[in-house]
Amino acid sequence: MRTIIISDITETEKSIIPYGLNIGKHTETRVDILHYFDPVLVHGTYSPVSDSQSITPGEKLxxxxxxxxxxxxARAKIDWLLSREGSRLNYPLRINPTVEIADPDTGITEQIGKHNNPLVITGTKPSHSMVDSLEDLLTILCKTDAKILIVPPGKKFAKPAKCCLVTDLTSPANQKLKTLFQWITPLFEKVYTSAVVQLERNPRQKQQLEEWKQALMPYNEKLHSDASEVVRIDESGIAFESICRHKSPDMVVFPKNEKSHFSRYLFADDNLRRFSEKFNIPVLLY
Structure with a gap:
C-alpha cells in the first residue's frame, strides 16, 4: 500500500507532514508528498519586489x-522538513515529494489512481494554493477509492492504541472493510464499534449492530465484541462528541457513504474540520 500526504507546508507552521511520515514508518509503506499550485488560486504577496498582483512599488513579476x-x-520548505524529520524517524523511509504547477484535481486523482486503495493524509487546513477549503479537497478525494485520514494541525504522533469504528449500519461488511482492517490491525491494540442511529425510528438497530459486528470478527481479532454501543441522537454532532468524550480514541473511523444521514452531516458546514480540531483527533474515512 502507498501513503500519500497532501502537503500543507505553505499554510501553517504546524504541518501534518511529520505525522504522515510516522504513519508511513509504522505501516511500512512508501510515502508520496503532493503539493500542487493551482494557477487560478495563487496570488501575489507583499515583498521588496512587486509582482503583477500586489500594490507594493517596484518591478513587476x-x-x-x-x-x-x-x-x-514550497520545495525548499519540504526539503528542509524532510531533512529534519529524517533523523528523527531513524528509519529508512522511501519518500517521493512532488511539487508542481498543475490543476490539483487532475494531479491528485492521477497520483491516487496509480495505487490500489492508498491512504491519503491531509490536514484540516490544506494549502490555499491548492484548494479553497477542506470541503473542496474532500470533494476530490471522495471520488477515488482511497482511505482519507484527516489530521489536526501540529498533531504529535504517538502510535495509536485505541480506534473507534463508527457505522450508520448502511455500510455492510465488505471488501472495503476487509482492506480497512488490514491497515488498522498493525497499528491498534483495540478496536471499538459504535453505531450512530436513532432507536425510536428502528428498534432493531441494536440487533443490526451486533450482526454487523459479527460479520467483521473474521477480519480482526482485536475487535471488541463487548464494547459496541448504539448512540441515541437528535443530531449527529452530539453522537460524534459523545464518542470522543467517552471512548477517548486515538482515531475515529467513519464510512464515506455520502448517502447516509450521518455522512451528509459530517461533510456539511465544515463539521469534520471543527470536530477534529476541537478534540485533536485524526478522522479516517473509508
Whole structure:
C-alpha cells in the first residue's frame, strides 16, 4: 500500500507532514508528498519586489514568475522538513515529494489512481494554493477509492492504541472493510464499534449492530465484541462528541457513504474540520 500526504507546508507552521511520515514508518509503506499550485488560486504577496498582483512599488513579476517563485519556496520548505524529520524517524523511509504547477484535481486523482486503495493524509487546513477549503479537497478525494485520514494541525504522533469504528449500519461488511482492517490491525491494540442511529425510528438497530459486528470478527481479532454501543441522537454532532468524550480514541473511523444521514452531516458546514480540531483527533474515512 502507498501513503500519500497532501502537503500543507505553505499554510501553517504546524504541518501534518511529520505525522504522515510516522504513519508511513509504522505501516511500512512508501510515502508520496503532493503539493500542487493551482494557477487560478495563487496570488501575489507583499515583498521588496512587486509582482503583477500586489500594490507594493517596484518591478513587476508575471503570473508565471510568481508561480515559479511559490513552487521553489514550497520545495525548499519540504526539503528542509524532510531533512529534519529524517533523523528523527531513524528509519529508512522511501519518500517521493512532488511539487508542481498543475490543476490539483487532475494531479491528485492521477497520483491516487496509480495505487490500489492508498491512504491519503491531509490536514484540516490544506494549502490555499491548492484548494479553497477542506470541503473542496474532500470533494476530490471522495471520488477515488482511497482511505482519507484527516489530521489536526501540529498533531504529535504517538502510535495509536485505541480506534473507534463508527457505522450508520448502511455500510455492510465488505471488501472495503476487509482492506480497512488490514491497515488498522498493525497499528491498534483495540478496536471499538459504535453505531450512530436513532432507536425510536428502528428498534432493531441494536440487533443490526451486533450482526454487523459479527460479520467483521473474521477480519480482526482485536475487535471488541463487548464494547459496541448504539448512540441515541437528535443530531449527529452530539453522537460524534459523545464518542470522543467517552471512548477517548486515538482515531475515529467513519464510512464515506455520502448517502447516509450521518455522512451528509459530517461533510456539511465544515463539521469534520471543527470536530477534529476541537478534540485533536485524526478522522479516517473509508
Amino acid at each position: 508575471s503570473h508565471e514568475e510568481i508561480l515559479f517563485r511559490e513552487k521553489e519556496t
